[in-house]
Amino acid sequence: xxxxxxxxxxxxxxxxxxxxxxxxxxxxxxxxxxxxxxxxxxxxxxxxxxxxxxxxxxxxxxxxxxxxxxxxxxxxxxxxxxxxxxxxxxxxxxxxxxxxxxxxxxxxxxxxxxxxxxxxxxxxxxxxxxxxxxxxxxxxxxxxxxxxxxxxxxxxxxxxxxxxxxxxxxxxxxxxxxxxxxxxxxxxxxxxxxxxxxxxxxxxxxxxxxxxxxxxxxxxxxxxxxxxxxxxxxxxxxxxxxxxxxxxxxxxxxxxxxxxxxxxxxxxxxxxxxxxxxxxxxxxxxxxxxxxxxxxxxxxxxxxxxxxxxxxxxxxxxxxxxxxxxxxxxxxxxxxxxxxxxxxxxxxxxxxxxxxxxxxxxxxxxxxxxxxxxxxxxxxxxxxxxxxxxxxxxxxxxxxxxxxxxxxxxxxxxxxxxxxxxxxxxxxxxxxxxxxxxxxxxxxxxxxxxxxxxxxxxxxxxxxxxxxxxxxxxxxxxxxxxxxxxxxxxxxxxxxxxxxxxxxxxxxxxxxxxxxxxxxxxxxxxxxxxxxxxxxxxxxxxxxxxxxxxxxxxxxxxxxxxxxxxxxxxxxxxxxxxxxxxxxxxxx
Numbered sequence: 001x002x003x004x005x006x007x008x009x010x011x012x013x014x015x016x017x018x019x020x021x022x023x024x025x026x027x028x029x030x031x032x033x034x035x036x037x038x039x040x041x042x043x044x045x046x047x048x049x050x051x052x053x054x055x056x057x058x059x060x061x062x063x064x065x066x067x068x069x070x071x072x073x074x075x076x077x078x079x080x081x082x083x084x085x086x087x088x089x090x091x092x093x094x095x096x097x098x099x100x101x102x103x104x105x106x107x108x109x110x111x112x113x114x115x116x117x118x119x120x121x122x123x124x125x126x127x128x129x130x131x132x133x134x135x136x137x138x139x140x141x142x143x144x145x146x147x148x149x150x151x152x153x154x155x156x157x158x159x160x161x162x163x164x165x166x167x168x169x170x171x172x173x174x175x176x177x178x179x180x181x182x183x184x185x186x187x188x189x190x191x192x193x194x195x196x197x198x199x200x201x202x203x204x205x206x207x208x209x210x211x212x213x214x215x216x217x218x219x220x221x222x223x224x225x226x227x228x229x230x231x232x233x234x235x236x237x238x239x240x241x242x243x244x245x246x247x248x249x250x251x252x253x254x255x256x257x258x259x260x261x262x263x264x265x266x267x268x269x270x271x272x273x274x275x276x277x278x279x280x281x282x283x284x285x286x287x288x289x290x291x292x293x294x295x296x297x298x299x300x301x302x303x304x305x306x307x308x309x310x311x312x313x314x315x316x317x318x319x320x321x322x323x324x325x326x327x328x329x330x331x332x333x334x335x336x337x338x339x340x341x342x343x344x345x346x347x348x349x350x351x352x353x354x355x356x357x358x359x360x361x362x363x364x365x366x367x368x369x370x371x372x373x374x375x376x377x378x379x380x381x382x383x384x385x386x387x388x389x390x391x392x393x394x395x396x397x398x399x400x401x402x403x404x405x406x407x408x409x410x411x412x413x414x415x416x417x418x419x420x421x422x423x424x425x426x427x428x429x430x431x432x433x434x435x436x437x438x439x440x441x442x443x444x445x446x447x448x449x450x451x452x453x454x455x456x457x458x459x460x461x462x463x464x465x466x467x468x469x470x471x472x473x474x475x476x477x478x479x480x481x482x483x484x485x486x487x488x489x490x491x492x493x494x495x496x497x498x499x500x501x502x503x504x505x506x507x508x509x510x511x512x513x514x515x516x517x518x519x520x521x522x523x524x525x526x527x528x529x530x531x532x533x534x535x536x537x538x539x540x541x542x543x544x545x546x547x548x549x550x551x552x553x554x555x556x557x558x559x560x561x562x563x564x565x566x567x568x569x570x571x572x573x574x575x576x577x578x579x580x581x582x583x584x585x586x587x588x
Contacts, residue, residue, distance in 0.1 A: 047077030065095035318347030410533030428473030436522030456523035466578030
């Protein structure tokens, strides 16, 4: 009886101990006792015990839909998926009104990646019981996980109409709205959760992330500290605190917060790479920092697919064949190839795998003996290195090593220059100023870190305030502009804008145009790397916190000689930076 009381109270581990003791004391023929022990073991995550106990009850003659359902869930916990699905179907056959068996079968199918089959199971339940809360929640959650946000919103809303205390549904719905950029609705949901349960850690953390993106750093930090009072080892709270400190320039505190998060979860690669990027942004180019940077997801993906991937080569490497595998993006591939010359000087025979858009540019640079495009058959080589590891590799084999190497030298084709000269002449009178106002990964698509340095955007209104006095032709190089965005830019400027967005699909032509223009103002993007390769200059709009290549502060970056940075303020404003840009553009 004490075991049953603990089971009902949710103390599964204690219930397992007591019910096992009861059986050992002689109750070896009480089938319901075996059922209770199986359920308690299932709740405690002791799947082997649950499977053995429930099978014993089944062998002794206890057989009903619920027992087979619980046995199916124990088998699922043991990753015996096919047996689990079979047992759950048997539970359904014994009692078609056992909706939980159908829902659990749907869950197992979803875990196996059979999304449509899982949804079919949930919908079967909803046909018989249209307001079944678990079925509604699981349909909504599966839609959310597969990016079908409108359907997910619909089912979460249906669930909340019948159960306005379903806090998990509120939180999940809030994350969808946050992802879609509907911050007010997300905040409203998180605040509703906290009104019902003030110590709900997930709602507190999610709301702190919203506040970070609204530049409300003190309020975000207060929520994180509230979480840490309840749960001192809450990793996400430390991560968000680290991001807040990084954004506000408190770098020592940021490092400590990230370190604490890594102590809690040493395997969190995302925190590791952000900690490394924080160090790089401050000019810490030691081996340890580059090792942290190795935790980036693009490298880990390559590592899974390439068993020969390495980050070390012998100091005496003359004659070795080494394949440099580009990763992250076009700009990153170009950026890291600046180190290839240092390897080549060691007598290494270099090959390179890169994006098709830049393969001809890289081949013409002469930095590699051969160039291949992603997706093509590659020859055998002695070593394979991802491009982002080149600073680490070169630093290990070079005694007089300058970690900030010069950009890869590029040159436009004469025929492309001729085409672009005609294009510019037809588009307007010189001087020519090119613009890019958005790039990178959207904040909504990043992780809980919300540190935002991988997303770069300046509002068009702010950008226009910085270039309004420019007397010449304005050219838009924005990749994938939103509907009517270029038209809106023209309206704000009060004059036509030459839309050259199509050049982002032909980087030979883009390189030529960049060589011909007079000014480039924009956020960091692949074109900045092309321009650096030409030995050109740009005026770079750097959101706060800065992407590490543009450094944490200052007017310049050692990685991009001749480039000038204009930095967003910590409160999110661009006024000061745009005033400086306006003055600089008007200076002779």
